[in-house]
Amino acid sequence: MPEDPAVPRLPSPDPTAARLRAGALLGRLALTGCLALTGCLALAACGVPPELQEPRATPTRSTPTPTVGPTGTPTPAPTLSPTPAPSPTALVACPAGRPSRDQVTALLRRTANLPRSGRVTFQTGPLCVQDWQYSVVTVADREPLQAVTRGRPGNLRLVTAGTDVCTITVRAEAPPALRTAVCDAPPPLFGGL
Secondary structure: OOOOOOOOOOOOOOHHHHHHHHHHHHHHHHHHHHHHHHHHHHHHOOOOOHHHOOOOOOOOOOOOOOOOOOOOOOOOOOOOOOOOOOOOOOOEEOHHHOOOHHHHHHHHHHHOOOOOOOOEEEEEEEEEEOOEEEEEEEEOOOOOEEEEEEOOHHHOEEEEEEOOOOOHHHHHHOOHHHHHHHHHOOOOOOOOO
16 A cells, blocks of 8 residues: 555654653552552541440449448438539529510620611510520511520620521530520420420
């Protein structure tokens, strides 16, 4: 067959360049394999996550049977020291109405984008536990607004407000009763807690 001058002839491949390309490809494959093996070994060393482990049996403690002393010898009664009063642990109506609904409304209007005008209705609260408060308010044509506040009535500050107030701050710092009410219970629709 005659050669076509329009089709250029490709030079024969250089054996040295081919070896270099093959060596680079093998190097990349070896590096990829090493990285994959290292990742597998690192993950294998982690073990089973705690939530997937079988619960371990806890040892039970047996209560020793009291021994009876000789008859006629009275045993003195143990004396109990007075225990300090526990801090409030329930979410209850704030004592003496402090903070008042007006104070909570004013705070929400300043900091939570509550309209300056319009009637605000409290579905719930303010309810208190320690120095934390929880309220649910409504304004016409809006979803109920939950609010978590903190502090004394004269120094009230907003922690969070919205339709879901279970924030990191509430989960980490709020008393258990408030955290349970806002994080574990379904959001209030009508009537509140």
